[in-house]
Amino acid sequence: MDILELTPLVEALIFAADGPIKAERMAEALELPLAEILAALDALAADYAESPRGFFLQQVAGGYQLRTRPEYADYLRKLGHSRPFRFSRPALETLAIIAYRQPVTRSEIEYLRGVDSGSVLKTLLEKRLLRILGKKDVPGKPMIYGTTREFLELFGLPDLSALPTLREFSELVPDQDNDDKSGALPLLVDEEIFADDSTGESRDSFSEYD
Amino acid sequence: MDSYAIQLDNFEGPLDLLLHLIKKNEMDIYDIPIAAITEQYLVTLDAMKNLNLDVAGEFLLMAATLLHIKSKMLLPKIVEEELEEDEEDPRAELVRRLLEYQKYKEVSQTLENQPQLGRDLFARAAPEPEVLEEAESGFIAVGLFDLLAALQDVLRESPEPFVHEVNMEQLSITDRINAILTLLQGQESMAFGDLFSGGIKRSEMIVTFLALLELVKLRMVRFMQNVRHGTIWIFPAVELGKVDELDVGEDSLGYS
Numbered sequence: 001m002d003i004l005e006l007t008p009l010v011e012a013l014i015f016a017a018d019g020p021i022k023a024e025r026m027a028e029a030l031e032l033p034l035a036e037i038l039a040a041l042d043a044l045a046a047d048y049a050e051s052p053r054g055f056f057l058q059q060v061a062g063g064y065q066l067r068t069r070p071e072y073a074d075y076l077r078k079l080g081h082s083r084p085f086r087f088s089r090p091a092l093e094t095l096a097i098i099a100y101r102q103p104v105t106r107s108e109i110e111y112l113r114g115v116d117s118g119s120v121l122k123t124l125l126e127k128r129l130l131r132i133l134g135k136k137d138v139p140g141k142p143m144i145y146g147t148t149r150e151f152l153e154l155f156g157l158p159d160l161s162a163l164p165t166l167r168e169f170s171e172l173v174p175d176q177d178n179d180d181k182s183g184a185l186p187l188l189v190d191e192e193i194f195a196d197d198s199t200g201e202s203r204d205s206f207s208e209y210d
Numbered sequence: 211m212d213s214y215a216i217q218l219d220n221f222e223g224p225l226d227l228l229l230h231l232i233k234k235n236e237m238d239i240y241d242i243p244i245a246a247i248t249e250q251y252l253v254t255l256d257a258m259k260n261l262n263l264d265v266a267g268e269f270l271l272m273a274a275t276l277l278h279i280k281s282k283m284l285l286p287k288i289v290e291e292e293l294e295e296d297e298e299d300p301r302a303e304l305v306r307r308l309l310e311y312q313k314y315k316e317v318s319q320t321l322e323n324q325p326q327l328g329r330d331l332f333a334r335a336a337p338e339p340e341v342l343e344e345a346e347s348g349f350i351a352v353g354l355f356d357l358l359a360a361l362q363d364v365l366r367e368s369p370e371p372f373v374h375e376v377n378m379e380q381l382s383i384t385d386r387i388n389a390i391l392t393l394l395q396g397q398e399s400m401a402f403g404d405l406f407s408g409g410i411k412r413s414e415m416i417v418t419f420l421a422l423l424e425l426v427k428l429r430m431v432r433f434m435q436n437v438r439h440g441t442i443w444i445f446p447a448v449e450l451g452k453v454d455e456l457d458v459g460e461d462s463l464g465y466s
Contacts (some may be wrong), residue, residue, distance in 0.1 A: 089318070100317070112314060113222065132354060167313060195221065
């Protein structure tokens with residue numbers, strides 16, 4: 001099929017799909033070689049990138065999805081039909097450790113974080129960002145955790161190899177969140193947290209935008 | 211003393227607090243003055259107690275670790291030459307943990323700043339992620355959480371009676387397994403809820419659920435659903451004719 005014909009057809013498939021749709025699946029549905037689909041996807045992505053559109057083609061969780069441009073986020077949030085969750089620091093730390101070190105057990109996570117992580121793990125499991133991969137064959141048979149495709153979708157990652165590069169440290173880096181206030185000690189109220197989270201909800205779990 | 215009255219609950223844990231103290235005092239991570247850091251750490255813990263904050267056990271554990279390292283470093287080195295390589299600096303493990311923790315602390319910030327679906331990016335319709343792998347059959351695999359949610363649903367319909375009565379009831383998982391297999395015989399599938407209908411008791415529900423878990427473990431049935439949060443369907447996974455040969459005795463299941 002001519003790429004000029006195929007590109008809008010591929011666009012239609014992506015538009016109609018419920019979530020990210022795999023190129024392989026489109027090739028199967030259209031009974032066309034994968035290479036042609038990939039070429040059409042490239043053309044489509046370039047098209048969205050160059051022309052003034054409200055959305056773009058994102059490669060995510062092994063598939064493709066149309067998503068609104070980040071610069072319009074404020075306006076879209078005002079529509080109010082979505083309730084994104086906000087990550088607490090424990091949740092983010094735990095998620096990061098699991099994303100990079102999976103498969104990983106709870107005790108390994110807790111050794112790295114230095115704190116009990118049971119409730120954070122539970123919340124992340126309920127949010128379907130984590131899943132139990134199985135049990136480790138060591139005494140006590142601890143469960144091992146990994147991230148889900150929902151995790152990839154949430155952070156807009158094509159796959160795990162697209163995670164931000166983990167910086168190896170041999171030195172300490174300046175604190176962004178604590179040290180900039182060192183001039184104003186004692187600090188009993190963290191302005192940063194309350195400034196953008198007026199609800200002051202528990203930091204142990206996800207709070208949601210209202 | 212005042213200088214330690216920092217935003218205490220801003221620390222995720224002892225490692226976070228230690229990192230902060232080391233940075234604030236511009237200490238060399240590879241040569242942490244252990245006496246000084248221990249003192250500051252303990253003062254911070256005191257401040258936390260004064261604020262009536264629950265000092266979590268992890269903070270106390272770290273205090274003990276610091277004191278242990280401190281005492282180790284005070285011990286005289288017996289034979290200098292022998293110490294050279296096989297004995298590690300008592301602080302080494304702590305330093306490794308701090309650097310490792312810092313790595314994930316930093317990357318978690320990077321992740322947070324990543325454009326997130328539902329916060330920065332929006333997809334058409336409410337993105338209810340669908341598992342595409344199983345899409346050709348129209349079914350997706352049921353996860354542990356879905357299964358537990360389904361159990362809670364059926365249990366809710368049969369509330370626990372107020373009076374507790376002790377009676378000898380012979381509920382056998384083996385019997386239940388056989389009953390389920392009999393039910394499944396000649397059927398392509400059956401709904402999860404059907405096994406729990408007909409006003410059966412809570413104890414029977416639990417046994418049924420355990421029987422189902424055993425069947426999955428034995429790979430004799432499979433759970434599938436059409437959509438997330440949809441009806442869970444139970445499919446026989448092996449030819450049911452062969453079931454008789456399987457040893458599903460009570461002992462082999464580990465229940466007694």
